[in-house]
Amino acid sequence: MKHIDELPRLNLGVFPTPFYKLEGISARYGRNIWIKRDDLCGVALGGNKVRKLEFLLADAKRRGCDTVFTTGGAQSNHAMLTAACAARLGMRCELLLKKRGVTEHRGNLVLDDLYGAQVRFFDTDDYQDIYEAMNRRSAELAEEGHRAYPIPVGGSTNLGTLGYVVCVREIAEQAKAASMCPAHLISATGSGGTTAGLLLGASLELPKAKVTGIGVDDEPFEEIVPQLAAGAAELLEGTLSRREGDFAMFYHVGPGYAVPNPEDTPYLEELARTEGILLDPVYTGKAWTGMLKLLEQGAFGETGDLVFIHTGGAAALFAMDLPRA
Known part of the structure; x- marks a missing residue:
């Protein structure tokens, strides 16, 4: 299999991005929750x-x-x-x-x-x-x-998907340095490429981690994500190695794509007031809320550290009001 560093790639971002445990949120929800800050990648207001x-x-x-x-x-x-x-x-x-x-x-x-x-x-x-x-x-x-x-x-093309294979490699290195082992990698899924990259990257770098996409649109991401991941693997002259339960899709679209969801606002406020982190109301905010709701429902099992990929989008906070239920 070809090494990803053999493919042409520009240096546009400031990587690796920060990776750390959300101490206050982890205490509130009784589970270790980590964050990968791709909103701090050094370009504009950041993002995946x-x-x-x-x-x-x-x-x-x-x-x-x-x-x-x-x-x-x-x-x-x-x-x-x-x-x-x-x-x-x-x-x-x-x-x-x-x-x-x-x-x-x-x-x-x-x-x-x-x-x-x-x-x-x-x-x-x-x-x-x-x-x-x-x-x-x-x-x-x-x-x-x-x-x-x-x-x-x-x-979200096969080539673009490779960006998040690189991200998982970063996470694997940072997790090792932090003496932790990610059990779940969670991200917003709006077009599929980021989640697909996490799926391929996990198969290569973190084979014990499960990937969960939180759909913010109603496209059939159960099909789109594995297809993109397989296409990206072909660019590396390899194949996507799958195992049972390695990928799951859930949806938290609310009133519609790119439309804020009133029930998400308290979760955005909680993160801002507990950790000082901003989420936009239509992509990362929906994914964050969806993840915490799944956690409360037991979807991630009883143990294992969660890693939330912060994919940026804060500028939307200056374009729309946060609705309330």
Whole structure:
């Protein structure tokens, strides 16, 4: 199997990110809960997409591209981080976003402007419409002498998935240094690539750990995640090694994708007031709440340390109000 360091990759983030036990929260819930702070990766306001972009934009550079496209909702953290990384690399960035959620000039849309991205909204619920627009725009740019690199929603491709294989390697090293052994790796699942990387990474680095995705959208991630993980393994000239019970999906979507859930607000406040950590209300906040509810229901068994992957998204706190039940 090819070593992941043999693949082209840019150095965009500041890694490894912090990893530590949440002492106050662990005491409250009677279980050791650790956090991997990928919101502190050193780019913009941080987030999981930087790890994916290290591989994706390396591929774009290798292909001679000078423009990058991507998509997502109006407040997409992935889109904002793509704009930030493109700016750092001197690349043009065009964001073709769904006209869904908060479209006023707030939150991530302010940051998109700061990074010099061109933003266009599309009134559609189907990403295929946007991918077709990307193809048309690519043809226009080609006539002007530019070469575009399209990145699907969330950067969740086989190549992008490798970013979280690297993350699990970090976790394994940090866990060893902390004399702990992760039993569960838990993350938000919005497009599937992060959770897929955790699944492949765990099979390689932490074979005793189980991966749990908390779906913040209602896509069939039970199928999407293993497919992405298997595709990423093929890039390493290997196969995805699976064992029974190594992956589970649960869903905590609430009123809808990218829509805050009133029942989550107390959990966000509890973490902020206990550990000083901010979660956004539509991705990490839903995943955090979902994890704690599962813990209360006994879904993680009676023993074993939990590791929550903080995938960023704090800018959404400046775009929307936190609802209350």
